[in-house]
Amino acid sequence: MKKLQDSIVGFIGLGLMGGALAMGLRKQGPKKITGYDINSEVIEKALNQSVIDEGVTDSQGLQQMLAACDLVFICLSPMDALAFLALYMEDFKPGAIITDIAGVKGVIFNNLGNLLRKDIDFIPGHPMAGSEKEGYGGADDRIFQNRNYILTPLPSNQPENIAFIREIVTALGFNHIVETTCAIHDEKIAFTSQLCHVIAAALVDCEDDLSITDFEGGSFGDLTRIAMINAPMWTELFMCNRKNLLNQVEKFEASLAIMKAMIKAEEKTELIDRLTAVRKKRVIMGEIRDAKSLKKK
Amino acid sequence: MKKLQDSIVGFIGLGLMGGALAMGLRKQGPKKITGYDINSEVIEKALNQSVIDEGVTDSQGLQQMLAACDLVFICLSPMDALAFLALYMEDFKPGAIITDIAGVKGVIFNNLGNLLRKDIDFIPGHPMAGSEKEGYGGADDRIFQNRNYILTPLPSNQPENIAFIREIVTALGFNHIVETTCAIHDEKIAFTSQLCHVIAAALVDCEDDLSITDFEGGSFGDLTRIAMINAPMWTELFMCNRKNLLNQVEKFEASLAIMKAMIKAEEKTELIDRLTAVRKKRVIMGEIRDAKSLKKK
Numbered sequence: 001m002k003k004l005q006d007s008i009v010g011f012i013g014l015g016l017m018g019g020a021l022a023m024g025l026r027k028q029g030p031k032k033i034t035g036y037d038i039n040s041e042v043i044e045k046a047l048n049q050s051v052i053d054e055g056v057t058d059s060q061g062l063q064q065m066l067a068a069c070d071l072v073f074i075c076l077s078p079m080d081a082l083a084f085l086a087l088y089m090e091d092f093k094p095g096a097i098i099t100d101i102a103g104v105k106g107v108i109f110n111n112l113g114n115l116l117r118k119d120i121d122f123i124p125g126h127p128m129a130g131s132e133k134e135g136y137g138g139a140d141d142r143i144f145q146n147r148n149y150i151l152t153p154l155p156s157n158q159p160e161n162i163a164f165i166r167e168i169v170t171a172l173g174f175n176h177i178v179e180t181t182c183a184i185h186d187e188k189i190a191f192t193s194q195l196c197h198v199i200a201a202a203l204v205d206c207e208d209d210l211s212i213t214d215f216e217g218g219s220f221g222d223l224t225r226i227a228m229i230n231a232p233m234w235t236e237l238f239m240c241n242r243k244n245l246l247n248q249v250e251k252f253e254a255s256l257a258i259m260k261a262m263i264k265a266e267e268k269t270e271l272i273d274r275l276t277a278v279r280k281k282r283v284i285m286g287e288i289r290d291a292k293s294l295k296k297k
Numbered sequence: 298m299k300k301l302q303d304s305i306v307g308f309i310g311l312g313l314m315g316g317a318l319a320m321g322l323r324k325q326g327p328k329k330i331t332g333y334d335i336n337s338e339v340i341e342k343a344l345n346q347s348v349i350d351e352g353v354t355d356s357q358g359l360q361q362m363l364a365a366c367d368l369v370f371i372c373l374s375p376m377d378a379l380a381f382l383a384l385y386m387e388d389f390k391p392g393a394i395i396t397d398i399a400g401v402k403g404v405i406f407n408n409l410g411n412l413l414r415k416d417i418d419f420i421p422g423h424p425m426a427g428s429e430k431e432g433y434g435g436a437d438d439r440i441f442q443n444r445n446y447i448l449t450p451l452p453s454n455q456p457e458n459i460a461f462i463r464e465i466v467t468a469l470g471f472n473h474i475v476e477t478t479c480a481i482h483d484e485k486i487a488f489t490s491q492l493c494h495v496i497a498a499a500l501v502d503c504e505d506d507l508s509i510t511d512f513e514g515g516s517f518g519d520l521t522r523i524a525m526i527n528a529p530m531w532t533e534l535f536m537c538n539r540k541n542l543l544n545q546v547e548k549f550e551a552s553l554a555i556m557k558a559m560i561k562a563e564e565k566t567e568l569i570d571r572l573t574a575v576r577k578k579r580v581i582m583g584e585i586r587d588a589k590s591l592k593k594k
Binding site: 127128129130147148150176178180185188189191192193195196197198199200201202203204205206207209210211212213214215216217218219220222223224225226227228229231232234235238239242245246249251252253254255256258259260263264266268271272273274275276277278279281282283284285286288289292 | 424425426427444445447473475477482485486488489490492493494495496497498499500501502503504506507508509510511512513514515516517519520521522523524525526528529531532535536539542543546548549550551552553555556557560561563565568569570571572573574575576578579580581582583585586589
């Protein structure tokens with residue numbers, strides 16, 4: 001297994017997630033951290049904060065950087081990650097481990113075809129953490145504490161390289177690492193993440209009273225925090241996972257319609273039974289997740 | 298204006314909210330705190346914790362208790378509050394201030410008719426705080442910090458008595474007190490509170506995979522925490538505010554349908570514009586509320 005202290009780690013994109021991952025990696029003592037971002041102010045800031053040791057902003061610098069990296073985190077949106085892989089596939093160091101953070105998986109791997117080099121090991125990943133902030137300025141590695149990290153390994157991945165990623169991710173603070181397929185990832189994520197963002201956005205969208213927060217008791221705040229959305233990024237995620245997302249929206253609409261009908265028809269007993277079942281289910285969902293934690297809070 | 302140190306304060310119901318209010322009131326040094334609850338274990342626990350000085354569990358004890366109270370908090374569900382007021386109206390001390398915490402207002406006052414005595418001052422209230430816990434065991438007055446408290450004063454209320462309630466509520470930790478009508482309260486609360494609970498419940502209801510939390514990154518947890526619902530209480534709240542709630546559900550369904558159509562038709566630009574507007578609106582809603590805070594966090 002590779003050792004982090006002997007590895008040069010490269011970050012492609014130092015946004016909210018790339019920045020936070022680099023900050024967390026720094027604490028694990030790799031040999032060197034290098035970063036690529038098109039925004040030179042971000043590179044400067046990351047250098048000043050010693051989050052990266054070297055930074056590049058242009059294509060030529062990027063090629064040189066990639067040739068030296070033992071481990072690369074591609075921290076771009078799905079379509080940018082796909083474009084990056086297509087453009088720079090030849091520049092990775094032989095034997096390098098490559099991973100990414102894209103919130104949808106199918107679109108990348110279905111379109112990558114046989115571009116993927118056999119002498120590098122690409123292990124797709126998705127850190128299930130985020131923030132309503134944006135960009136490097138909002139990056140903070142504390143968001144990783146006790147979160148899920150999903151890996152969607154390819155059949156070609158080396159077990160020791162997967163173990164290497166798992167070790168790094170655990171040290172970052174994630175306490176449950178899930179290995180699954182791209183297809184299952186995209187189906188489940190359409191529910192837990194994308195549908196939730198659509199609901200939060202629709203909830204804010206449908207209310208015109210800007211002083212509605214006078215009547216806020218916590219619920220509205222909890223349900224709409226994620227409506228402070230990075231609009232282009234989430235539009236891309238929605239579009240890249242359109243079919244799964246539309247299925248999930250319809251599933252939710254059906255449940256909502258049933259509850260609405262019960263309220264309309266004043267079916268009190270039926271509604272109490274349904275809400276009791278919901279409470280029980282939600283409690284069990286939480287308990288199942290807690291039981292899987294690598295370490296307790 | 299009444300002074301709290303000269304006042305005997307009575308709590309009708311020591312559940313999650315009654316218990317928390319009594320705990321908070323205790324710190325303000327009233328002359329005495331008395332409590333009524335049908336559950337003798339709750340009364341015993343509240344006595345042991347010195348949250349109340351005296352407690353009763355029966356109707357006779359309740360009548361005697363009410364005759365001595367200068368201030369009464371009715372901490373029951375809306376229909377129980379209505380029944381309580383109808384049954385014990387004659388037992389309040391002349392000149393007493395009565396308030397409640399019911400999550401819907403119209404149903405109480407529209408049905409109370411001319412039962413309300415002219416020698417007591419009933420000031421309806423609604424503390425906008427809560428918890429997924431239930432009952433006295435879950436009571437904790439920290440839930441009030443920086444929350445909204447809504448008062449729906451009646452035309453007959455004495456200004457100095459409203460000021461007295463405002464003073465107490467502010468000392469409890471609430472940092473924004475809203476005065477409005479029962480009708481506006483019920484319309485707005487149907488959105489910020491009841492619709493949010495219906496959405497959270499529908500979101501859990503529509504998912505059958507109990508291990509879905511493997512794919513959870515914060516959004517699903519935030520949106521469904523309130524699905525751990527007190528089913529009979531919330532069913533009552535939904536039914537008591539049926540018309541307003543159904544209007545809000547339909548308003549939300551319409552916004553959801555628009556976003557769904559945009560995703561289906563791959564209208565990227567339109568969706569980015571809409572999500573950008575949503576983000577802006579949500580930020581402004583938060584800023585407007587922050588600006589109204591009596592004190593900063």
